[in-house]
Amino acid sequence: MPELRLWFSPGACSLAPHILLHEIGAAFEAVKTSIPEGAHLTEEFTRLNPKNRVPVLMLDGEVITELPAIATAISNLAPDKCLMGRTDLDRVRAYEWMNWLSGTVHGQGFGGLWRPQRFSDDPAVFENIRTKARRTIADCFETIDRRLSSTYSTGQNFTAVDAFLLVFYRWGNGIGIDVATAFPRYASFAEPLLQRPSVAAAIAAEGINAHGR
Ligand SMILES: N[C@@H](CCC(=O)N[C@@H](CS)C(=O)NCC(=O)O)C(=O)O
Incomplete structure (x- = not known):
């Protein structure tokens, strides 16, 4: 190593x-x-x-x-x-997810909410940017919820996409979205994964709450 x-x-x-x-x-x-x-x-x-x-x-x-x-x-x-997917198609799907999670969900959604100054130099419009970012996050969570139908997001094994999705699950709860009620498939996917030894170990090492709320 x-x-x-x-x-x-x-x-x-x-x-x-x-x-x-x-x-x-x-x-x-x-x-x-x-x-x-x-x-x-x-x-x-x-x-x-x-x-x-x-x-x-x-x-x-x-x-x-x-x-x-x-x-x-x-x-x-x-x-x-196979953390980036097992088959060729899984790998393509993993990059499809990672790109969108990184650029849209993180960069536009949570980035707009927490860092509106990245989008405008005018503090007068920050609240509008935050409002729009909350809508973006809700739309993204809708998409995530629709796409999740089994234990893992991509193929038949745990991947980096699952780890990244757990980050946003915690953040969603943290900004006051009741993910379990509004996006039940996302919550049903995330909750068991929070028990996974690697996930529990990282959460313990960071000293944070597993659910983000
Ligand atoms: N595109 C980067 C984004 C990384 C990013 O924005 N990280 C946040 C924490 S979640 C950060 O370091 N923010 C520091 C800041 O905004 O000052 C990536 O995918 O790694």
Whole structure:
């Protein structure tokens, strides 16, 4: 196994790769920062990732950013786990999910809600951006709910997509969506996965509440 170090902030999207590292049973160093406190805004972290975001994975000295890329790098370390899908079609579906989760659900939905300043320099319109972002999140959760019909989102095994979906499940509950009532298939998918040893281990290591509420 290469030398692995993951920079995370408790409960942030970095929870997904944190779960994946536990899933493959890798020895790794977890480096904690705190996004809400702005603890990542240091010269040292900016040198590491000039985009100033977590997650960051260092793999034998190579710095990797962006969740779909990090998930792929971790998946490559344990090919038998098929964390980015088992068949060719599963892999295509995994990237289809990861791209949308990263760009639309995270970037536009939760990004708009929590970081409206990324979308306008005018504080007067921030509330409008937040309102629109909440609608985007609800639309996305509708899509997720429609697409989930079995234990896993992609193929027949646990993948990075499932880990990423758990992040948004927690965030959805955290912003006051009653996911169990409004999106019951999403909740029925997520709740059993929260018991998975790799998921429970990452949640315990981050010191966060499993359900996000
Ligand atoms: N596109 C990036 C997004 C990463 C991202 O936005 N991470 C958030 C935490 S969930 C962050 O670090 N935010 C810091 C900030 O906005 O200052 C990815 O997929 O890795």
